[in-house]
Amino acid sequence: HAAGADMTFLRRLLPDTSNTRWIRAPAGTQAPDWPLTPLDQVNLPLVLRGTWVFDAPLDVDRLCHSLGRLLSDLPQLAGRLVRGDHVACNNAGVPLRVTRHPDLCVDDLRRDPSLADRFARRPRPWRLKRGKEPPMTVGVGQLRDGTVLNVCCSHTLADGQTFYSFAVHWAHRYAGRDIPPPRPDNRAMLHMVPRRAALSKQAAIEAALDR
Numbered sequence: 679h680a681a682g683a684d685m686t687f688l689r690r691l692l693p694d695t696s697n698t699r700w701i702r703a704p705a706g707t708q709a710p711d712w713p714l715t716p717l718d719q720v721n722l723p724l725v726l727r728g729t730w731v732f733d734a735p736l737d738v739d740r741l742c743h744s745l746g747r748l749l750s751d752l753p754q755l756a757g758r759l760v761r762g763d764h765v766a767c768n769n770a771g772v773p774l775r776v777t778r779h780p781d782l783c784v785d786d787l788r789r790d791p792s793l794a795d796r797f798a799r800r801p802r803p804w805r806l807k808r809g810k811e812p813p814m815t816v817g818v819g820q821l822r823d824g825t826v827l828n829v830c831c832s833h834t835l836a837d838g839q840t841f842y843s844f845a846v847h848w849a850h851r852y853a854g855r856d857i858p859p860p861r862p863d864n865r866a867m868l869h870m871v872p873r874r875a876a877l878s879k880q881a882a883i884e885a886a887l888d889r
Contacts, residue, residue: 697775697776697777698773698774698775698776699738699742699773699774699775699776700771700772700773700774701742701745701746701749701756701771701772701773701774701816702746702749702756702769702770702771702772703746703747703749703750703753703756703769704746704747704750707749707750707753707769708767709753709754709767710767711760711764711765711766711767712753712754712757712764712765712767712835713763713764714759714762714763714764714765714834718834718835719762719763719834721832721833721834722762722803722806722807722832722833722834723803724832724833724834725800725801725830725831725832725833726830726831726832726833726836726838726841727798727800727828727829727830727831728828728829728841728842728845729794729797729798729826729827729828729829730826730827730828730845731784731787731788731794731824731825731826731827732824732825732826732827733784733823733824734824734825735820735824735825736818736825736827736852738774738776738818740852741774741818741827741852742774744848744851744852745772745774745816745848745851747851748844748847748848748851749769749772751847751859751860752844752860753767753769754767754813754835755772755813755814755831755835755836755844756769756770756771756772756812756814757769757770757813758770758809758812758813759806759807759808759809759813759834760809761807762807762808765813765835766809770812771812772812772814772815772816773799773812773815773816774816774817774818775799775815775816775817775818776818776820777797777817777818777819777820778819778820779819779820779821779822780821780822781822782819782821782822783821783822783823783824784821784823784824786821787821787826794826794828796819797817797818797819797826797828798815798817798828798830799815799817799830800815800830801813801814801815801830801831801832803832806832806834813831813832813834813835814829814830814831814832814835815829815830816828816829816830817829817830829841829844829845831844843860844860847859847860
């Protein structure tokens, strides 16, 4: 009985991956590392979350396929942080977790929006910084009469506009509509960050005396 209790305790600690699909960009997708600005790094503890409730079932296979196509345009979302200062666009993948909730219906979430919290799996900043967790997670809750789609993303990789732009592009890809791909680029911001001049000690003293 003690061994059985230990296994039950371990199952509570370990994530349930039996219904989790790892979504990656199509094979052959390559991208350079994604640098993080100082502002990006400061936002590491913050997580953006969006929840959408549909009064109809969503096709999980189509969700996975359309997300994979979108990740080829946004490879940093499927990458992993390295030392907390850049993202290796290694296509490690975004987890999409599917759960079934026949006891819940759409009206239940309308009456109590806090129920949507059960579909969220937020990235944990300390593990995210070490590259142990993905910067984005997706939860799909299959209700008795509809679907809940929940997306969590580290604020390090997206601001509000980028996050909801991602959602709009995913919706278009899911519906089979071709639209121009998103092209976010934070590299221009890196040049706006003031950098300390590389002066020798003597040169710095002389510069101070000239003021």
